[in-house]
Amino acid sequence: MLNYGAPLDLAFQALADPTRRAMVERLVKGPASVSELKAPIPMSLPAVMQHLAVLETSGLVVSQKSGRVRTCSINPAALAEAERWITERRLEWERRLDRLGEYLKTLESEGKSDEHDR
Amino acid sequence: MLNYGAPLDLAFQALADPTRRAMVERLVKGPASVSELKAPIPMSLPAVMQHLAVLETSGLVVSQKSGRVRTCSINPAALAEAERWITERRLEWERRLDRLGEYLKTLESEGKSDEHDR
């Protein structure tokens, strides 16, 4: 499986951890420093920074350092890309169900005329 | 971090692998047997079955065995749940940007009247 979809790998992998999802949930409310991100998380600071690194290499989060504080924010584009993959699959599934419904309706009405023909 | 969101953990984890995403992409086109799922994948059959197991425990895929063939299909509900989490975060981010825009517009017009007041 050519890892053609590597960006999606990273995004979904990043979202697969509850701590990282909590960090994303915090960041959608607005940018935050590393300490602010760490605050509600019962974990060592290096652990939080490692989660942050995963979020950054996935592209879901960007950050910049100013003085001694690093400010993190959401990158909505990466979030949208992951969303888009799922949405497209769901839509494809629904389109297929629609076609199947049409087909079954056709079969049913043909069945009815068959009954008359008999 | 209480693993309160465990179902999402499993769904995103499942989607983080390109082989598994390829299997999902196949299944949105309609149900398939294990062998049909394996066909395009250059991997041993047990490996494919392990991927399938991940997809099943995540709830993204369901399957039933009839005779000697197991037929797999998508569970759109699980797909929709993962989609929903992302969508809600993106929407929250956008609502925040809107509020910020309003606020900045307010500041700007107040700034203009300040200039007049000066």
Added chain:
DNA sequence: GCGATACTAAAGCTCTTGCTTATCTATCCG
């Protein structure tokens, strides 16, 4: 019945993840 088909189960191996503690480097401020 018997060979081929379609999966299933188990063991083992390597690489990655998700933490930890300990140590170190910058910046800020009184």
Added chain:
DNA sequence: CGGATAGATAAGCAAGAGCTTTAGTATCGC
């Protein structure tokens, strides 16, 4: 300057993910 703050880096470790090969167990069709 010097102590407190904010973050970075490194090493180490237990558990899990993602394969493999090997060896099964049911069905199906002649």
